[in-house]
Amino acid sequence: MSECPDCNCSDFDKCLRILNLLLDDEADESQEEFFFSHIDKCIVCFSHYNVEKQIRELLKRKLQKKEVPRELAIDIRNKIVP
Amino acid sequence: MTEELELNAKPTYSESKKVHVFDTEFMPHVDSMYNFAYRLTFDEDDSKDLVQDTYMKAFRFINSFQEGTNAKAWLYRILKNSFINDYRKKSKQPAKVDYQEVEQYYNSEDTPKDTTVDLRMETTKDMIGDEISNALNSLAIDFRTVIILCDLEGFTYEEMAKILDIPIGTVRSRLHRARNILREKLGSYAYSMGYN
Numbered sequence: 001m002s003e004c005p006d007c008n009c010s011d012f013d014k015c016l017r018i019l020n021l022l023l024d025d026e027a028d029e030s031q032e033e034f035f036f037s038h039i040d041k042c043i044v045c046f047s048h049y050n051v052e053k054q055i056r057e058l059l060k061r062k063l064q065k066k067e068v069p070r071e072l073a074i075d076i077r078n079k080i081v082p
Numbered sequence: 083m084t085e086e087l088e089l090n091a092k093p094t095y096s097e098s099k100k101v102h103v104f105d106t107e108f109m110p111h112v113d114s115m116y117n118f119a120y121r122l123t124f125d126e127d128d129s130k131d132l133v134q135d136t137y138m139k140a141f142r143f144i145n146s147f148q149e150g151t152n153a154k155a156w157l158y159r160i161l162k163n164s165f166i167n168d169y170r171k172k173s174k175q176p177a178k179v180d181y182q183e184v185e186q187y188y189n190s191e192d193t194p195k196d197t198t199v200d201l202r203m204e205t206t207k208d209m210i211g212d213e214i215s216n217a218l219n220s221l222a223i224d225f226r227t228v229i230i231l232c233d234l235e236g237f238t239y240e241e242m243a244k245i246l247d248i249p250i251g252t253v254r255s256r257l258h259r260a261r262n263i264l265r266e267k268l269g270s271y272a273y274s275m276g277y278n
Contacts, residue, residue: 020258024232026239055265059233062214068116072130073109076137081101 007042015045023052092145100144107153108140114154114235115161121230122165124219132169136161152241159245162227217267225260232257 018035021027027035039046095103115136119129139160140147147156218226231237231245239257243250 017258020254020261024239024257051265052261055261055268056233058214058268059218059229063218063234064215065113066117066120066129068113069126069130072116072133073112076112076134077105077109079134079138080104080141 007038007044012044015042016048019045019049019052023049023056093148094145100141103144103147103149104141107147107149108137108157111154111157112137115157118158118161118230118235119165121219121226121234122162122223123169128169132161132165135164135168139164155237155241155245158231158235158237159247162245214268217264220267221260221263224256225263228253228257229260229264 015035015038018027018031022032022035035045035049039049112133115133116129119132119136120126123129123132136157140157143160147153218229221229227246228242231242232239237245239250239253242253246253248256
């Protein structure tokens with residue numbers, strides 16, 4: 001248990017835990033509801049939420065997909081049925 | 083380990099059915115398997131070998147795969163185990179960072195209280211792919227893997243638990259720690275770019 005530096009709610013760790021679940025699509029409805037009403041009044045959790053969201057988007061957007069060698073799928077297939 | 087891939091109800095496919103299952107369920111994932119392999123090995127030839135080995139094993143143990151279930155997660159599990167058990171033993175990769183050690187170090191203060199000071203939204207938008215990539219690649223393999231599976235491949239915690247053969251609680255905490263380290267590294271980049 002830790003205190004939130006902004007809104008003084010008693011369980012900052014819980015907020016962060018739910019934040020991660022939420023951004024990973026693993027939060028249930030009540031957790032979702034709790035969190036969104038919480039960030040309306042807590043600037044610290046709101047900032048954390050935005051940073052975490054940004055990092056996830058950054059990873060998806062900026063990490064280039066590696067070009068797959070054209071012959072790879074063919075080689076694999078040929079090994080199965082020569 | 084491939085022996086562990088066995089499911090409760092084991093199908094027995096005919097030879098032609100095996101090829102059909104292989105083509106329809108496994109082959110569509112070659113591209114993402116190659117990308118996963120590359121993020122583990124950082125080497126194109128090693129990635130090709132690893133993906134080929136994975137597919138050969140998948141075919142050899144195809145009777146352990148139930149058609150219509152999660153082929154992608156099944157293949158990822160084989161690839162990850164092949165990487166750990168076979169590839170890394172003979173690889174030129176630097177010695178493994180001890181996970182326990184890393185975990186203990188970063189676990190000393192689990193909650194990053196000053197994240198918003200180190201890394202703000204406006205600092206990340208100017209980061210280029212190389213910086214993100216370097217930050218991700220510098221994570222210890224166990225941390226890097228959970229980030230790849232969750233954020234890049236979109237696996238659920240439950241799927242990740244099966245792929246990595248660890249409890250869901252461990253997936254959650256490992257992911258949490260991985261993100262803390264990643265955030266710290268991205269914060270350092272932001273700092274070196276003149277922010278803060």
